[in-house]
Amino acid sequence: xxxxxxxxxxxxxxxxxxxxxxxxxxxxxxxxxxxxxxxxxxxxxxxxxxxxxxxxxxxxxxxxxxxxxxxxxxxxxxxxxxxxxxxxxxxxxxxxxxxxxxxxxxxxxxxxxxxxxxxxxxxxxxxxxxxxxxxxxxxxxxxxxxxxxxxxxxxxxxxxxxx
Numbered sequence: 001x002x003x004x005x006x007x008x009x010x011x012x013x014x015x016x017x018x019x020x021x022x023x024x025x026x027x028x029x030x031x032x033x034x035x036x037x038x039x040x041x042x043x044x045x046x047x048x049x050x051x052x053x054x055x056x057x058x059x060x061x062x063x064x065x066x067x068x069x070x071x072x073x074x075x076x077x078x079x080x081x082x083x084x085x086x087x088x089x090x091x092x093x094x095x096x097x098x099x100x101x102x103x104x105x106x107x108x109x110x111x112x113x114x115x116x117x118x119x120x121x122x123x124x125x126x127x128x129x130x131x132x133x134x135x136x137x138x139x140x141x142x143x144x145x146x147x148x149x150x151x152x153x154x155x156x157x158x159x160x161x162x163x
Contacts, residue, residue, distance in 0.1 A: 001038050005068040006106050008076070010053045010060050016046050018063055018072045029095045031128035034154060052079060059088070064107055073098040076107040078114055086121040092134075104137045112141060116163055129157040 011019060011100070021047070023037040035051050037045065052059035061077040074094035090111040115123050121145055127134045129148050135157070143159040150156065 005067050006064050006073075006103065006110070007070070008064045009063045009143070011046075011049060011063050011075070012053075013050060015063055016043070019046050019049070019069065019075065022075060022093045022095065025095065027092055031131040031134075040116050042113060056080075064092075064103070069101055073103055074107070076111050078111045078118075080120075085159065086119065086120075087124065088120045088122075089126070090115070090126045091125060101139075104133065105140065106142050109135050112163070114160070121163055123161040123163060125159045125163065127157050127159065129155055135159075 008119065018040050020039070023042050024039070026036045029036050033113045049061050057079055059078055060073055061079075063072060064074050064076055072095070074092060076092040077090065079089050090108065092104055092107045092111070092121070094107075094144050125134075125143060127138070129135075138159050138161075142160065143161045145162050146158045148155070148157045151158075
């Protein structure tokens with residue numbers, strides 16, 4: 001599918017290298033896990049990602065790329081714990097060369113629209129509180145900060161959007 005000069009599709013088994021280019025990048029992961037993900041761990045995580053992608057036609061993790069050049073730029077995800085829930089989480093990661101170019105906002109807009117189509121009532125996003133770029137994107141989209149706290153031993157901020 002193509003929206004706003006971005007094309008996207010769910011990750012498939014053959015797309016591991018694209019995924020790994022993100023999670024192994026220290027700059028990308030600095031404000032997510034504070035460390036790059038080693039290959040073996042990334043393979044396990046990718047297997048879980050693929051299983052989540054199979055559960056629903058819309059929920060899951062998507063690879064985003066420039067529609068004109070087909071350059072991979074990052075990922076976005078829309079996930080729920082249970083398909084019957086009305087609350088979902090969105091998130092996105094971009095390769096550093098695409099930071100500051102508006103792609104994060106475009107991905108967030110696409111994910112929010114998808115959530116509305118699935119009758120999600122509340123969207124959550126978890127960011128590092130020092131990630132001002134992500135925070136700005138989410139606030140612009142209408143998210144509000146719920147709390148700043150420690151999440152899995154790392155600093156985190158939970159933002160939510162009532163749809």
